[in-house]
Amino acid sequence: MEVCVESISKSYGFQKAVDNISFRVNQGEIVGFLGPNGAGKTTTMKIITCFMPPDEGNVTVGGMSVVTNPEEVKKHIGYLPESNPLYKEMAIIDYLAFAAEIQGVPRDKIRERIFGMIQVCGLKSEKHKKIGELSKGYQQRVGLAQAMIHDPEVLILDEPTSGLDPNQIVEIRELIRRIGREKTVIMCSHILAEVEATCDRIVIISGGKLVADGTSTSLRKQAQGKEILKVRIEDGDRNAIYNALRGIDSVELVDFLPDHTQSFEVQSKAGANSRRSVFKLCVDNNWALTEMTPVERKLEEVFRDLTINT
Amino acid sequence: MNKIWIITKRELRSFFNSLMAYVMIVLFLGFSGFFTWIFGNDIFLVNQASLQSFFGIAFWSLFFFIPAVTMGLLADERKSGTIELLVTKPVSDWQIVIGKFLAAFLLICITLALTFPYYISVAGIGKIDHGAVWMGYLGLLFMSACYISIGLFASSITGNQIVAFLIALFIGIFFQLVFGLIGSGSLGLFGGLMNYLSIGTHFESMARGVIDSKDVIFFLSIIFLGLTGTELALSKRNLFN
Structure with missing residues (x-):
C-alpha cells in the first residue's frame, strides 16, 4: 500500500508548521x-495517521484519503507516536489484547497475534507485568508491539529505537527492515546513522x-559536488x-x-579528478x-547544509 | 457498537484496577447508608416504609462523586498522550465519547445495584410503594447520566483532572441548586423556565413515582448536549494543554 502525501499544509494559529510538502512512499x-526540531516531522506524521486533517492538500493511503475516509485508512496503519504513550496501569497482555x-x-x-508480538519484541519474561512497572526500553517494545499487532500494511514509527539497548536496537532495526520488504514503513529518527542503515530513502524537511x-x-553526491582526497x-x-x-x-x-x-587534504575543481595526477607527481x-x-x-x-539556513 | 464496547470494557477495567471503583462504591455506600439508616432524617425517624430519604441522600452524594469518576476519563488520556494513540485507532470520536460515557454509567449502575439490600430491608419492614422505588432508581440513573455527560465534557476541555473536576461541579451546581433557587424566587415564564432547568424538579417528581415525558426529554437533552460538546472538543484536537 503506497502513501502519497500531496502538497499538505498545516498551521497552528499564525505559525505554519507544514508548508506544501509532497512525497510518496511505495x-x-x-x-x-x-x-x-520543530521542522514539522511530527505534524506530518499526525496528518498521515489521521490524528488531524491537513488545512490544505491531501494524503492518500492505498488510494484512500485521510480527509474523507479516515476510518478505513486507520485500519491499515500501525503507529508508534513520539513519546510512546501507553496505559500505565494495564498489564502488557491486557493492553495488547485491547490494541x-x-x-x-x-x-x-x-x-496468536499477541504471543507472536511478545516473541518478536522480546517481552516474554515481562508479559504479566503492568506497563508502568517496566523500564523505558521495555515500554518502547510494548509500543512497537501494539503498533504491529494487526500486521498493518503501513507502519509509521516516530523514534522507534529510543531507550533501547544496543542489542535491541540491532534487533529492532532488523525487524523493521524485514517488515519493510513487503510493507510500507515511514520512520522518524534523530540518529542519522540509524536512518542510513535502515532506510532505502531519506526525506528531509526543514x-x-x-x-x-x-x-x-x-543526497551525499548532490551535496558534495567536488572531490576531496586525503593524501x-x-x-x-x-x-x-x-x-x-x-x-x-x-x-x-x-x-x-x-x-x-x-598529510594533506586536496580538493579538486568541480567535476575534475586529481587522483592520477597526485600519483604521477609522487612518482x-x-x-x-x-x-x-x-x-x-x-x-x-549534508543534513546540516540542507537545514541550517532555513 | 463492538468498538464502543471495547472502549467501555477497557475503561471499566481501569476503574477497578486503579481502585477508583472501590473507593467510589465504599464511599457512596457508607455515606448514603449512614444518612439513610443511622443519622439525621433517616428511615426510622420518618417512620415510613419508603426510600425517600435514601434518594435524597443519593441525589447529593452522586452529584459530588460523579465528577470524581469522570474527571480522568479524557483529561488523563490527554495528559499522558494516550489520546493520540486512541484516536489513531480505527474508531470514530463518537465511539470514544460514548464508550467512555457508558463505562462511567455502568460503574454508577453497579454502585446503585449494591444498594438493593436497602430496598429489600425496607420492603421487609412495612408496605412499600414498589413503583415509587423503581421510579426513584430510574430518576437516579437519569440524573447520573446527565452529570456524567457534563463531567465528560469538563474532562474533554482540559488536561488537568482537578480542573476537570471543578468545572464539572461548577456546571453541575447550576442544575443541582442554582436554577431551582432562582426558579422558586421568580414568577411567570422566567420562573417556570428556571424550574424546568433544575434537575431537582425532575428528579423529585420521579422519586415520588410519577414519570412524565417532559422529564425524560429534559434528561435526554442534557445528556445529548454534554456528549455533543465532548465530541466537539475532542474533534478540535488541540490536545496539548
Whole structure:
C-alpha cells in the first residue's frame, strides 16, 4: 500500500508548521523522515495517521484519503507516536489484547497475534507485568508491539529505537527492515546513522518545507559536488610537496592536516579528478605515497547544509 | 457498537484496577447508608416504609462523586498522550465519547445495584410503594447520566483532572441548586423556565413515582448536549494543554 502525501499544509494559529510538502512512499520501501526540531516531522506524521486533517492538500493511503475516509485508512496503519504513550496501569497482555480488538483483529487470531508480538519484541519474561512497572526500553517494545499487532500494511514509527539497548536496537532495526520488504514503513529518527542503515530513502524537511528526497548516496553526491582526497606523502619536504600539489592543474585547494605533518587534504575543481595526477607527481619526484583516501561527506554534514539556513 | 464496547470494557477495567471503583462504591455506600439508616432524617425517624430519604441522600452524594469518576476519563488520556494513540485507532470520536460515557454509567449502575439490600430491608419492614422505588432508581440513573455527560465534557476541555473536576461541579451546581433557587424566587415564564432547568424538579417528581415525558426529554437533552460538546472538543484536537 503506497502513501502519497500531496502538497499538505498545516498551521497552528499564525505559525505554519507544514508548508506544501509532497512525497510518496511505495510499498516495500522504508523511508527515513529527518529534520531539525520543530521542522514539522511530527505534524506530518499526525496528518498521515489521521490524528488531524491537513488545512490544505491531501494524503492518500492505498488510494484512500485521510480527509474523507479516515476510518478505513486507520485500519491499515500501525503507529508508534513520539513519546510512546501507553496505559500505565494495564498489564502488557491486557493492553495488547485491547490494541488487537480495537484494530479489528478476528477473535480467534488475537491470542496468536499477541504471543507472536511478545516473541518478536522480546517481552516474554515481562508479559504479566503492568506497563508502568517496566523500564523505558521495555515500554518502547510494548509500543512497537501494539503498533504491529494487526500486521498493518503501513507502519509509521516516530523514534522507534529510543531507550533501547544496543542489542535491541540491532534487533529492532532488523525487524523493521524485514517488515519493510513487503510493507510500507515511514520512520522518524534523530540518529542519522540509524536512518542510513535502515532506510532505502531519506526525506528531509526543514522549517515546514521539503528540502531533500533521495537515497543517502544520492543526497551525499548532490551535496558534495567536488572531490576531496586525503593524501599522505613521505620522503619529501612538506612545503615542497605542498607547492607541488598546488601546481597540479585540476587541484583547487590544498590544506595541511593538523594530525600528521605529512598529510594533506586536496580538493579538486568541480567535476575534475586529481587522483592520477597526485600519483604521477609522487612518482616523478620519488616521493612515497603512503595514503590516498577519498573523503566522503558524512550524512550529518549534508543534513546540516540542507537545514541550517532555513 | 463492538468498538464502543471495547472502549467501555477497557475503561471499566481501569476503574477497578486503579481502585477508583472501590473507593467510589465504599464511599457512596457508607455515606448514603449512614444518612439513610443511622443519622439525621433517616428511615426510622420518618417512620415510613419508603426510600425517600435514601434518594435524597443519593441525589447529593452522586452529584459530588460523579465528577470524581469522570474527571480522568479524557483529561488523563490527554495528559499522558494516550489520546493520540486512541484516536489513531480505527474508531470514530463518537465511539470514544460514548464508550467512555457508558463505562462511567455502568460503574454508577453497579454502585446503585449494591444498594438493593436497602430496598429489600425496607420492603421487609412495612408496605412499600414498589413503583415509587423503581421510579426513584430510574430518576437516579437519569440524573447520573446527565452529570456524567457534563463531567465528560469538563474532562474533554482540559488536561488537568482537578480542573476537570471543578468545572464539572461548577456546571453541575447550576442544575443541582442554582436554577431551582432562582426558579422558586421568580414568577411567570422566567420562573417556570428556571424550574424546568433544575434537575431537582425532575428528579423529585420521579422519586415520588410519577414519570412524565417532559422529564425524560429534559434528561435526554442534557445528556445529548454534554456528549455533543465532548465530541466537539475532542474533534478540535488541540490536545496539548
